[in-house]
Amino acid sequence: MPKGKVEVVGGIMIYCDPENYPTNIKCQRKGFGAAVGIHPKKAPFFPHTKFEELRNLLRLKTVVALREIGLDRCAPASTWKLQEQILVKVLQLSMPICPVILHMRDTADQHCGEVGARCLQIMKANIAPTQRIHLHCFTGTVEQVVSWLETFPKCYFEVTGLVREFDCFQKAALRRIPRGHLLIETVAPYFRPLQASASTPAFIGKVALEVSRVRGEKVEEVLEFTMANTRILYQM
Numbered sequence: 001m002p003k004g005k006v007e008v009v010g011g012i013m014i015y016c017d018p019e020n021y022p023t024n025i026k027c028q029r030k031g032f033g034a035a036v037g038i039h040p041k042k043a044p045f046f047p048h049t050k051f052e053e054l055r056n057l058l059r060l061k062t063v064v065a066l067r068e069i070g071l072d073r074c075a076p077a078s079t080w081k082l083q084e085q086i087l088v089k090v091l092q093l094s095m096p097i098c099p100v101i102l103h104m105r106d107t108a109d110q111h112c113g114e115v116g117a118r119c120l121q122i123m124k125a126n127i128a129p130t131q132r133i134h135l136h137c138f139t140g141t142v143e144q145v146v147s148w149l150e151t152f153p154k155c156y157f158e159v160t161g162l163v164r165e166f167d168c169f170q171k172a173a174l175r176r177i178p179r180g181h182l183l184i185e186t187v188a189p190y191f192r193p194l195q196a197s198a199s200t201p202a203f204i205g206k207v208a209l210e211v212s213r214v215r216g217e218k219v220e221e222v223l224e225f226t227m228a229n230t231r232i233l234y235q236m
């Protein structure tokens with residue numbers, strides 16, 4: 001861990017369950033904002049009325065991003081087509097300046113190669129290359145880093161505590177991500193550190209430490225440049 005304590009100076013609250021969309025979202029503290037979206041696993045619970053609710057939530061001043069949306073192949077295969085249809089529909093609400101945070105998961109492939117390629121194809125067909133994109137919980141390979149950056153130069157790659165379990169391909173990808181395109185996240189309450197009963201944003205220093213070991217950088221540097229990247233991406 002860094003010698004000094006790591007202070008959490010900002011964060012994003014996520015509302016991606018259409019069955020529990022809030023009516024209003026207030027953020028009292030500077031540096032904190034909210035994101036709204038539809039988690040792909042919730043695709044079967046997204047009628048047209050919810051699409052309108054999502055559109056209205058995105059107009060709130062406190063909402064700084066469309067999150068999360070994407071494809072999740074851990075959900076039953078019977079929902080995959082619907083997930084894609086909803087992703088395309090929700091992308092209509094995106095704006096280049098407002099980051100889109102993508103969730104891409106596949107139980108059968110830890111690198112998410114096939115689902116990632118499908119996501120990239122859908123994004124390419126439906127949004128401008130100037131779109132700001134945040135690839136959440138990225139676990140891909142060098143080839144994926146290269147193709148996302150070629151297609152979307154404003155693409156950011158975020159890694160979580162899962163970095164502890166990265167294989168050599170994922171570590172190579174993490175080293176390949178340019179400094180100006182790397183983000184870190186705890187995904188609290190998920191991905192708890194081994195000794196903790198739950199994950200909280202306070203564990204961000206541990207994620208930075210793991211990242212610094214793989215990239216051969218100082219942990220303080222990782223914290224500094226990922227924080228600067230987050231501020232640029234979210235304009236907070």
Ligand SMILES: [Zn+2]
Pocket residue numbers: 068103104136137
């Ligand atoms: Zn996710």
